[in-house]
Amino acid sequence: MIGWNLRRLRVERGLSQEGLALASGIDRSYVGRVERGSENVTVSTLEAFAAVLGVPLATLFTEPAAGSSRPAPMRSGRKAKGTGEGAAG
Template sequence: MDTRTRIAWNLRRLRIAKGLTQENLAVDAGVDRSVISDLERSKHNVSVDLLDRLASALAADISVFFVIPPEDDEAAPPLKVGRKPRA
């Protein structure tokens, strides 16, 4: 697994674990939602500054993006589609 794919894998895993949509994470990190989508599909070369903003938005250390996933680790399941109902 190359580094770009590893970052994509870990970004998606962390975002799903926090229950954030791509749009929510994008707003928190100050980027467009399409940037998050491109990163998760390994289509965008990420800068250290952006990794730092993403880590802050996910309340994690930047090093989590470089963790090698276990061989048997499956892809993170998608979140439910649609907006959450208002309280």
């Protein structure tokens, strides 16, 4: 449940595992293991994730709605660069 919610919230906010890891001071591979449910996670780590995601800690413990499908992964590759911002002309 925690991994499900962590992935759902991370993807909704457009964060990669690496982005979440950097912002929360946690190793990227650890984030992946938490999302897969293969890692026991401490409350302090969950607090760091919740702070970065901008949600109350309790949100990570919310049961997914019945029949919910697993959160989709983010599209791989780099995000497209914005147009015109900061471009030298």
